[in-house]
Amino acid sequence: MQPAGLQGISRQESMWIFCIITGMKDESLISAALVNDALRNRDVTVFQELYTTYSEALYLLAFRWVKDSSLAKDMVHNLFAHLWDKGGEIVITGQVRNYLFRAITNQCINELKRRKRHLGDEILQFQADGHSLFEVSDYILFQQELMRCLQTLAPRCREIFLLSRINGLEPSEIAEMLDITLNTVYFQLSVALKSLRSQLAPKK
Amino acid sequence: MENDLSKFITDYLADSGNPEKLRELNSWLDAGEENRRLFEDAKRVWEASRQLPPEPFDMQAGWNRLNDHITQPAPATVHQMKPGRTWWKVAAVILPLIALAGYWWMKGTDSAWITYTAQHTVKDSLRLPDGSDVFLRPGATVQYKINDRERSLRLTAGEAFFKISQDAQRQFSIMVPKGVVKVLGTSFNISTSAGFSDVTVWDGKVSVEGNGKKVILTAGNMAVVNAATGDVKQPEGNFAYRCGWGNSDLSFSNQSLQVVLETLSSYYRVDLETNDQLLRESRITVRFSHMPLDEALTVLAEMLDLQVHRRSGFEYELIRK
Numbered sequence: 001m002q003p004a005g006l007q008g009i010s011r012q013e014s015m016w017i018f019c020i021i022t023g024m025k026d027e028s029l030i031s032a033a034l035v036n037d038a039l040r041n042r043d044v045t046v047f048q049e050l051y052t053t054y055s056e057a058l059y060l061l062a063f064r065w066v067k068d069s070s071l072a073k074d075m076v077h078n079l080f081a082h083l084w085d086k087g088g089e090i091v092i093t094g095q096v097r098n099y100l101f102r103a104i105t106n107q108c109i110n111e112l113k114r115r116k117r118h119l120g121d122e123i124l125q126f127q128a129d130g131h132s133l134f135e136v137s138d139y140i141l142f143q144q145e146l147m148r149c150l151q152t153l154a155p156r157c158r159e160i161f162l163l164s165r166i167n168g169l170e171p172s173e174i175a176e177m178l179d180i181t182l183n184t185v186y187f188q189l190s191v192a193l194k195s196l197r198s199q200l201a202p203k204k
Numbered sequence: 205m206e207n208d209l210s211k212f213i214t215d216y217l218a219d220s221g222n223p224e225k226l227r228e229l230n231s232w233l234d235a236g237e238e239n240r241r242l243f244e245d246a247k248r249v250w251e252a253s254r255q256l257p258p259e260p261f262d263m264q265a266g267w268n269r270l271n272d273h274i275t276q277p278a279p280a281t282v283h284q285m286k287p288g289r290t291w292w293k294v295a296a297v298i299l300p301l302i303a304l305a306g307y308w309w310m311k312g313t314d315s316a317w318i319t320y321t322a323q324h325t326v327k328d329s330l331r332l333p334d335g336s337d338v339f340l341r342p343g344a345t346v347q348y349k350i351n352d353r354e355r356s357l358r359l360t361a362g363e364a365f366f367k368i369s370q371d372a373q374r375q376f377s378i379m380v381p382k383g384v385v386k387v388l389g390t391s392f393n394i395s396t397s398a399g400f401s402d403v404t405v406w407d408g409k410v411s412v413e414g415n416g417k418k419v420i421l422t423a424g425n426m427a428v429v430n431a432a433t434g435d436v437k438q439p440e441g442n443f444a445y446r447c448g449w450g451n452s453d454l455s456f457s458n459q460s461l462q463v464v465l466e467t468l469s470s471y472y473r474v475d476l477e478t479n480d481q482l483l484r485e486s487r488i489t490v491r492f493s494h495m496p497l498d499e500a501l502t503v504l505a506e507m508l509d510l511q512v513h514r515r516s517g518f519e520y521e522l523i524r525k
Contacts, residue, residue, distance in 0.1 A: 044274070051267055059261040068343060069257040070361065076261075077269055084274045142252055147260065159399065165253040167397045172462060176439050177400070177428055193246050196253075201245040 032092040032099070040088040051080055054097070057140045058104045064139070065108040065123045075111065079104050098133060142200070149199045153192055160185060161192035223479055258398045317347040322362065326473075327449070332357075335369040336376065339450040363395035365406075365450020383414035383429030383436065392421075393447040401429045406447040412436055424457060448492075454500075455491040461508070464488060465522075472497045478522040483508070 030046075030053055038046035055076050062072035079100070083090060092099045105126055112119055126132045150158055160178070163169045164185075169177070171185045178185075233240050322328035322340035330338045333350045340346070344362025355376040368376045370389030378385040380394060380401035390408025394401060403412050404426040411420050412427040415434030419427050424442035429435070441458070445467050448454030454471060456464050462484045465476045474497065478484060488507060492500045501512050501520065513521045 047274070048267065051270060052263060055263055055266055056261045059266075060257070063257040064255065069259050070345075072257065073261075073266065076266060077273075080270050081273045084270075139252075142248075143256060146249065146252055146256065161253070163399060165250070166256050166258050167399065168254075170462075170466065172460070176441065177402070177437075179437065179439060193249060196249045197242070197246045200249055 030096055032094065032096050035092055035096055036090070039083060039086075039090055042084075042087065047080075047084065050096070054100050055080070057097075057144065058100060060140050060143050061101060061136065062104050062108055065105065065120075066112065071111070075104060075107055079107055097137070101133065101136060145200060146196065149196050152199070153195060157188045157192050160188040164189060222481060317349050317358075319345065319347045321345040334371065334374070334376075337367040339365040339367075341449070359394050359396050359401070361396060363393070365391070365393045365447055367391040367451070380429055381431035382434035383412060386411045386413070391447070391451065393450055395446070396431075399431055401431060402446075403427050403429070404443045404446040406444060406451060406453075453491070453493045455493075457489050458487050459489075460484065461486050461488060464490070464504075468492075468497075468500060472500070474518040474520060476520050476522065480522075480524060483510075483522065483524060 030050060034046060035050055037043070038050070058076045058079065059072050062075040063069055066072055066075065105123065109119060109123060109127060112123075126136055150161070153161065160174055163174050163177070164171065171182055171189070174180075174185045175182045229243075233243060320330055320340075322342050322344045326342070328340045328342070328344075330340065330346070332338065332348060332355075334355055336355075338346060338357075341363040344364050345360045346357055346364060347360060348357040350356070353374070355371070355374045356379070357376070358379045366378070366387075368387050368389050368391065372388060376387050376389075378387075378394065380396050380403075383401060385392075385394065385403055387408065387410045390410060391406040392408075392410050393404045393406070403410065403421065405421045405423055407423050409420060409422055411418055412429065414429045414436045417436050419436055419438050421427055421438075424444040426439060426441075426443040426446065428437045428439065430437075442456075444455040444457060445459060445463070448467060449471050454467060456467075461478070465478070465484075468474075469476045486508065490503065490507060492503065495503075504510065504522070505512050508522075509525050510522050511525055513523065515521055
């Protein structure tokens, strides 16, 4: 039974909400030692915990490299399947997050090479340079936060914002598609942006 | 201050080419540190949201898939084989099995869906068993099932242009999220994204169904299917130009120069721009059929009395004479 407020929300939107609820996990509870043990002992509970904590962040990172959402999904699946299959052979040292970010990046590089696709400067820099890990972590956190804040927008406002930003439609195309005036599109975009900005701006 | 910000965001971010508005923005930014900070924050959100994936991560589906994988028997037995001594015994059993499976697979394709994802970086094409052609933009994915009784296709992602061969006996149906497109023989374009699918007809007739409603489209018409509700909308106007990338025939009917330039830019893979707001809004009717870029630019320049300046290998600016 859905809460009253969720009724009438489209499938796409309710999926967005779903990832918010599951996306907020406390990473600090999962140490490298815990993961190593779980992989060796084939502990599904901890493995699932690992998955729910990191899979969304890894999806966003993979999408950043490969620019293809279904391929990004496969990359996440393959990484976790590999972790499970290799089990005891894998020993994670340092932070779990860093290990996973590196692993998914290497996997994306291999896949892009296999498909003879161009490797961007960003991904190569990330592979070579330890410092860019901070930039990447920031990027992922910001994207996750942004997705959470999108839920606070009014449905129409969110729809117009997503059409513009994700689907890359021009304001004139959105106006035509939704049968509204160009001014309304601009107005809704600015409402969305103002609201997101005030929620996401660095707190002083 | 928030009101100022709102005005500049809509002016600048959505239309960053206008020098007049750019000047206004710059003087506003120079007026105070606070303004600059507000603008930078807004710009960060604007840029970051462009990087979001078209569909959110479905963790439940992802876990289910992974769970299927990890509950399978571990592949450990394979490692225990002693290479060189027993491999032929294994091969003796497995090879006929593979051959048999292959046979059943080939035999079974008659009723199975075949998946194809566009590989080429510009435009990929696919000839279906019934003689229909599908042109796909990079990343577009189709699944099709074509046999003596039916011609069915699913467009699961991206944009594709279809030239469907005539066959009065077998209707061709294309499924998009929450909608069905049915045709007998014609050409049209479909673009699918997370929120919507739009269908634009080049010639012939096409029916589009969703959520119990059905519209019939003819040349130049467009219908938009909402991927969540299945609602079908039919905006006014002639949208034939949306098919241009697929059939190398760009036809505009009473469209703004803005739309014309964007479509041509994407088709010829160049950057066509003008800073002239009035010019951008002027509406034209024009058709570029299998025409090289130089010729297309000459036609535009003649029609609107323009000069075309080439600023670099791929950038052109249009200025009124």
